[in-house]
Amino acid sequence: MSTPGEQPQERPASRPGSYGEIAPGVPRYGQYAPEGWQPPQPETRDASGQLPPAASYPGFKGAPQGPDGGLPGPADQHLAPPSKVLLASRLILAAGIMQAVSVVALLVVLFVPTIKASVVDVLRSAFASSPELAAMYSDPTMMDTVLFLAFVLSIAMTACYFWISRNVRKGAGWARTTSLVLAAISLLFLIPPNPVTVVQVLLGIIAVYLMFQAPAAEFFRARKDARDALKR
Template sequence: MSAPDEEPRTGPKATPGLGHYGEISPGVPRYGQYAPPGYQRPAADPAPAKSPRSGRSSGPDEGTTVKRAGEKRAARQTPPRQVEIAFRLILGAGVIEAMLVVLGAIAMVTPGGQSTARQMLLDAGLKDASLLQPLLITAVVLSTAAVGIYVLIAFQIRKGRNWARITGAVLAALSLLSLLQPDLITAAQMLLGIVAMVLLFRGPAKDYFRR
């Protein structure tokens, strides 16, 4: 203690050292405090990029993985050359069937077409002329349905649907029955279908459907 008659000492006040109450940690000032001379704010770590779909942070490795997965998916969806050829062959058979639909429609509405159809009916051993119109209508309906089946199977085969390949193989086998009464149009359709099925069950095409 100082004597009453002694004057209090005067002089510069001591500056708080590092780690005093004015700092969060040595050299880091508290919010609202002046930074000490030479203080540099630590650089913030860059925020990781977020995936646009899931919102999760994704690093460079994840982006590479996603890119590779997309490339594999694109390669898997691209049909090999044999599948493309089979696709066109089946569509070709469908075009022939569509021509039969047009010819059947012409036979129903034109005198010349009805005369030709009547002669074909007589050649087949059917002499009842009243059967001509119902037979023509039935033939047109069945041919129209056949066109739809050709188109459906062709596009599903191109997408790699194995059920379409099996269905096409069954129909190609059934088309062999047309050899009992062969004609040029039916023989052309049968040949296109069989060649297409042979291509679909060999080499890269077979692996394409296994995926």
């Protein structure tokens, strides 16, 4: 509006996009809606107050499904191991790491003459009351054979620890049974007592105890039932 004698003022021309967005996905003032655009619909709930299933929403393409209509992949892989199973797996892994350290130690003894001589002297002193063992350790060839066999056995035990630990985490029933058998056999290695061996045996016994407690026992049983269902 203008008074007499004054020039009317022109309104600034509106530019497309100069206004804020009304709502997410709604075209701004002065813009053309894209082809096929529909205004957003308010969410609707059923009588129980629940949202409609995902399949009723526009653009839903469906979730990946396996051949049996469930989640893709083996049915038992979706069962998460409980904390007791994870702890048992870590304890077995710790025992395996200790065994791996003994592999390195035996390797050093085999290839470092000064350390090897010190180990032989310690063994002679420890078994001085047994003439047969003292004579065996006095023979260099026999000593090399014993150390090499101990080295190979330690490598096999280390691999066994790591393998069982991995399969315990997966819920393999045979791994739990094997752990129980090996824990019982390992009691024989406590004579004569050795600090490293004692710790390894204790780790194995605690791990076996955890695997046979709830909910770890139910986890192994559910894994077995799921694998049996896939075989049918």
